[in-house]
Amino acid sequence: MKLPPLIAVRFFEATARHRSVREAARELHVTPGAVSQQVRRLEDFLGCALFDRLPRGLALTPAGMDYQAACGEALARIGHATARLAAGARRVVRVSCTPDFAAQWLVPRLQHFLQHAPELDVHVNSTHRAVDLLAEDMHFAVRHGLGPYPGLHAEWLLDDDLVPVCSPRLVAPRPWAQLADITGPRLLHDGTRDDWRLWCQAQGLARVDSGQGVVFAGAGGAVEAALAGQGFALVQRASVARELATQALVGLQAPAVKTPLGYRLVYRPEALIDPALRRFRDWVVDEGAQAGGISAG
Structure with a gap:
């Protein structure tokens, strides 16, 4: 040959x-x-x-x-x-995602995965930049948007249906929030004011001025402010599942707003040749499914 x-x-x-x-x-x-x-x-x-x-x-x-x-x-x-x-017995899996997604969704779930995969090391690169997977030696990335992602295989991971959440202290003595609790000054924005504007329109809340409230650079700041009782954050439900389960946050009893946006796991088509990378991919996609994130898209 x-x-x-x-x-x-x-x-x-x-x-x-x-x-x-x-x-x-x-x-x-x-x-x-x-x-x-x-x-x-x-x-x-x-x-x-x-x-x-x-x-x-x-x-x-x-x-x-x-x-x-x-x-x-x-x-x-x-x-x-x-x-x-080069790595010996341990295999490194490199994944890129935003700091908010890493802190609120991925990292809290990783400990359980690593307990069952002790031969793997998962390195999380948290950045708002869309990395070049091959040039930067990155195996996976979680990307938020509409796609497509040329040259990469993309799998749906999580829906981006948005729900308002707040500290139970904000609505005490009731154990839940309701539409009447939503006011302009109580809005906590993630980057821009568009999400709250669209949500209020979908709920028919013409009385609420979505131009009011505090704007944060990322979802993490809005969630922290909500935990401190400063107002309502509009977030993807799966990202605050722990806080809702422990009632550190409470959700609003209203229909979620469906959006075409979502979180996708992207990787080069040949990545799954490697059994270690396939194991991580299978786990993270399954976690997305369990969180209710798999849709017909």
Whole structure:
């Protein structure tokens, strides 16, 4: 079996994924000229063109599309095997998500998972930035939005149905909140005022000025303020399941507002070749299902 030069395969795979010599060079920390040279070296080795060089960029030929799929899977296998050997018996799983999602949903559930998977280490990278999974050596990311996510496999994890919650102290002596308790000054906003505006419209609360209330940079600040009895936070129910169960927070007895937004687990298609990564994926998707987050989408 005659194998191609591995460095040329690596350079081709990055160029094919980005459809850009310049972006591939940036990822690989080399010059664009070096990338072009290695791609042409591979094409000479194979005896066929992998790209059509167009005035506005690159397009994969049919042969290039087939070869990209094979190279991506092969490089992933090599990477996973290398990581296992380098890490010894323990396998590292890297997942990226926002700080709020990490603190409110993922991390509280991880301890139970790790008790049953002692051979795994889960490293959580909390950031608001959409990471490049391959370039930044990240196995999974949880993304919030409508999608799609080109080049990645995306699985629905949680719905984003929003419910108002507050401290029981705010509505005492009643053990629950009701629509009459909602007022403009009591609104705790997450980033913008749009969520509360849409929720009030859906509930027919024309009397409530959704332009009032305090705005926080993230959902975590709004939840902390709600726990302190400062007002109502509008949150995804699964993110405050513990607080609702212990009655540190109480929810409003009103229909949740359905939205097309949701949380999705995204990863490169070849990631699940690795049994450790598949085990984490199976667990986190199951956790989403148990939280009531799986929908027909």
